[in-house]
Amino acid sequence: MFKSLRDEIGFKECREYNLGLWQCPSFLFVVMGAINIASILATYIIVNRYDSPELVIASISIISVFIFMLGTSIIRGIQEMATVNKMRAEFISIASHQLKAPLSGLRWSFDVLKSSKTGDLNDKQREFMDDVEENITRMIKLVNDLLDVSRIDSGRMMMNIEAVDMKKTAEEVMKDLNVFAKANNTDIYLEAEEGLAPVKTDVMRIRMVMQNFIDNAVKYIGEKKGEIHIILRNQGDQVYCGVKDNGIGISAEDQKKIFDKFFRAKEVTRKQTVGTGLGLYIAKAAVESSGGKIGFISEVGKGTEFWFTLPKVGEGEEVKPLQEVKQIK
Numbered sequence: 001m002f003k004s005l006r007d008e009i010g011f012k013e014c015r016e017y018n019l020g021l022w023q024c025p026s027f028l029f030v031v032m033g034a035i036n037i038a039s040i041l042a043t044y045i046i047v048n049r050y051d052s053p054e055l056v057i058a059s060i061s062i063i064s065v066f067i068f069m070l071g072t073s074i075i076r077g078i079q080e081m082a083t084v085n086k087m088r089a090e091f092i093s094i095a096s097h098q099l100k101a102p103l104s105g106l107r108w109s110f111d112v113l114k115s116s117k118t119g120d121l122n123d124k125q126r127e128f129m130d131d132v133e134e135n136i137t138r139m140i141k142l143v144n145d146l147l148d149v150s151r152i153d154s155g156r157m158m159m160n161i162e163a164v165d166m167k168k169t170a171e172e173v174m175k176d177l178n179v180f181a182k183a184n185n186t187d188i189y190l191e192a193e194e195g196l197a198p199v200k201t202d203v204m205r206i207r208m209v210m211q212n213f214i215d216n217a218v219k220y221i222g223e224k225k226g227e228i229h230i231i232l233r234n235q236g237d238q239v240y241c242g243v244k245d246n247g248i249g250i251s252a253e254d255q256k257k258i259f260d261k262f263f264r265a266k267e268v269t270r271k272q273t274v275g276t277g278l279g280l281y282i283a284k285a286a287v288e289s290s291g292g293k294i295g296f297i298s299e300v301g302k303g304t305e306f307w308f309t310l311p312k313v314g315e316g317e318e319v320k321p322l323q324e325v326k327q328i329k
Contacts (some may be wrong), residue, residue, distance in 0.1 A: 003114030028134070033079065042059060103136065104140075106136060107140065110129070114126075140160060145278040145279070149261060160204070161201065162203060163313045165198055165233050166196060166206075167190075167196050170190055170208060173214065173230075179224050186228060191229055191231045192232040196239060198310050200290060200313055206287075208286070209286055212279040212282075214243055217243060221248070231243075237312055239309065259284045264277040287308045290310055293309050294309075
């Protein structure tokens with residue numbers, strides 16, 4: 001119980017940043033609160049027991065100096081955490097940019113080899129080439145995800161906002177993922193309301209959001225026959241999009257962290273499913289930067305419905321083509 005309370009207060013983050021107890025802002029705030037309470041009680045006792053203004057002033061001065069020292073330590077601790085965060089973000093950005101160029105070159109060389117322009121390949125060689133292609137694609141996706149995360153955290157990722165037909169977008173996503181779903185014994189259905197209004201968003205990014213929802217649903221259906229329903233409907237001045245499955249569901253413990261960076265649910269790691277834990281974090285940024293909301297409903301053993309809403313395009317409204325993604329708090 002004490003460990004859970006300690007982590008809830010924020011001591012766990014201090015350990016992750018290698019900050020000592022007297023450098024940890026969370027701990028120092030607790031100490032400051034205790035000192036404030038003690039100082040109020042002490043002042044009350046002194047005033048009632050002793051008729052000495054000098055004693056009251058001296059005690060308040062001592063407490064004020066101690067609180068000032070604590071405040072300085074808190075600021076220093078916060079600065080250290082901010083510095084570490086900045087260094088991490090810069091490292092991710094630089095590493096991702098450095099990896100992108102050689103990966104693109106590797107992909108180009110691989111395409112030339114696979115096209116047989118340099119000679120025919122036997123079946124065994126083609127099998128190895130397919131494995132290489134899968135791993136290159138996975139690495140490129142990881143690099144792109146890391147670049148997106150870096151841009152989101154620094155508030156530099158741009159969105160190409162336009163009027164988007166969600167039904168058409170959903171149909172294109174279904175077409176792209178239908179073979180993958182069928183291979184995993186899963187059917188995808190589209191339930192779109194008539195007269196669905198166009199929305200304001202970046203069509204490429206919202207496609208990635210839907211692909212992420214469906215891809216996760218297919219992977220975590222379980223052993224039974226899978227069903228995924230894409231639900232589209234008008235909802236006031238928004239359009240609602242839900243992706244509902246009959247999969248394994250998400251535990252109550254994991255639900256609290258589902259949109260965190262690099263988070264992967266325990267059930268996911270046990271199944272050894274490939275993933276980085278960045279997809280939902282990026283999806284949240286894409287939806288919220290379009291003026292929408294994102295969330296989910298889940299019950300273990302019964303399935304999950306991930307959903308998001310996007311603002312409708314108003315009659316005669318001019319849609320701004322570009323905008324910056326706000327930094328996630």
